[in-house]
Amino acid sequence: MAEVTITEGDLLAAALAKAGRQAFLGGEGGVSYLILAVAPAGQDSEERAYGGPHLLMYAGEHADRPAAEHREPWSAHLHGAYGDYVATVFDGSPAPLDAAADTELCATKVLAWLGEYLGDVAPRPENA
Template identity: 70%
Template sequence: MTSTPTTEGDLLRAELAALGRHAFLGGEGGMSYLIMAVEPTTQGDETAAYGVPHILMYAGEQADRPATAHREPWSAHLHGATGDYVATIFDGSPTPLDAAADAALCARHVTAWLQSYLGHFPTPPKRFCTSN
């Protein structure tokens, strides 16, 4: 039985989950990305993330590319409830990083921005805590 390789999106989703946020793999027009609702109260519902202010995160054009093929840095962009682009939150690492380090950097920047924007940040749910 063959296993599915870890993707760039898997790495970023794991980093975000460790920080108490949940993102979903999405796609459009041949591109794939991660989507996450800005407000933590809607973060558990993928469908709801498209109808509220949300963040789209890209690693080039394919978030579902194998992590071993990581070549382009993650970037994160705020979009309004109707999907319109609002602002760039994170524009990628200025130096090349491996897939895991790049995902960790993006997750830290996105969650720091969310904390600043929301004025608070929830404690990660117990299911994401490794010490319990």
């Protein structure tokens, strides 16, 4: 049986899923990232996530890199329904963190931001 490699994106998607939010792996031009619909209603597919305001979350340029090779911090950026950049939601940890700690920090910041942005309609992390 082939060994399954857990990626950085897998870790962040799982952390967000604990709060009821679904993120999808996406990519463009050799860069991979996670996409998360801002509105809870847009979470059922990657296509719907892109169709409204959404967050693109990057671990450097490779969200599909094995988690054991984590080197660049997560960041999260708000984009409009047409893909236009709006704002940075989380700019990454200033100190190097291992994959698990960096994932937890990013998920906490993103979920807290969603709660504020949506007026507490979004699930909140347990430790925010």
